[in-house]
Amino acid sequence: xxxxxxxxxxxxxxxxxxxxHGFVSQVKIDGKSYKGRTPGSNNADSVIRTISSQNPIxxxxxxxxxxxxxxxxxxLIADANPGSRLEFFWNGADMSHWPHNxxxxxxxxxxxxxxxxxYDSTRAKWFKIDQKGKKSNSNTWVxxxxxxxxxxxxTLPDNLKAGNYLLRHEIIALHLATDQGGAEFxxxxxxxxxxxxxxxxxxxxxxxxxxxxxxxxxxxxxVPGVFGNGNYKMPGPAIAKLxxxxxxxxxxxxxxxxxxxxx
Numbered sequence: 001x002x003x004x005x006x007x008x009x010x011x012x013x014x015x016x017x018x019x020x021h022g023f024v025s026q027v028k029i030d031g032k033s034y035k036g037r038t039p040g041s042n043n044a045d046s047v048i049r050t051i052s053s054q055n056p057i058x059x060x061x062x063x064x065x066x067x068x069x070x071x072x073x074x075x076l077i078a079d080a081n082p083g084s085r086l087e088f089f090w091n092g093a094d095m096s097h098w099p100h101n102x103x104x105x106x107x108x109x110x111x112x113x114x115x116x117x118x119y120d121s122t123r124a125k126w127f128k129i130d131q132k133g134k135k136s137n138s139n140t141w142v143x144x145x146x147x148x149x150x151x152x153x154x155t156l157p158d159n160l161k162a163g164n165y166l167l168r169h170e171i172i173a174l175h176l177a178t179d180q181g182g183a184e185f186x187x188x189x190x191x192x193x194x195x196x197x198x199x200x201x202x203x204x205x206x207x208x209x210x211x212x213x214x215x216x217x218x219x220x221x222x223v224p225g226v227f228g229n230g231n232y233k234m235p236g237p238a239i240a241k242l243x244x245x246x247x248x249x250x251x252x253x254x255x256x257x258x259x260x261x262x263x
Contacts, residue, residue: 056184067189098146103174116191127202159200200242
């Protein structure tokens, strides 16, 4: 029988599920701001691919986990460099604060074979560059920062080869993940043109297709003990070794140490 505290936490975490979900409303790249289009709209130039719905994606093999529900290519491409810092701002559907605070935030890159505003992301092969779980020595998830209207950042690998890349930024909300199939996926893709003289590339065995990187019964997707104090195992592949300080395996992660040095 669940404790009263666990039940209260479960109910409170589920309330936003009824109220609203969300999308990437803005990304800053080395301080330069790019606005995201509101779901289903065509109301602004953007480097962020437009989704048709702010609602969660259910099912790890749902095609929408690729870049979001019915994601359409953006018309612009943002310039970046190896080591560039990207800050992602997620908002609720009504532009309120992000409504969830339990679950990891994961970032992938995929190289486009040409300008990314012409690239079909369903063909992409992704490598993981960042993952954020719980804060160090805490049971609070980094996702709480989004709930508190703060951005979450990721830094491009310092030695990343120049080229055209999609950056896939993903939240996996776990407030309903005590049941298999309960996890909620939110994905967003930003189109980049990376300059510099880097030569770093992922190895073939670090590349994954999305969908295909996760299963609904994976330890980091189906989490019966999500409201407890235990370690959390990140889903998907390990962070690519070209990321400075990347771990060599995908072991249990109870904080944000496996994030390439980003906080």
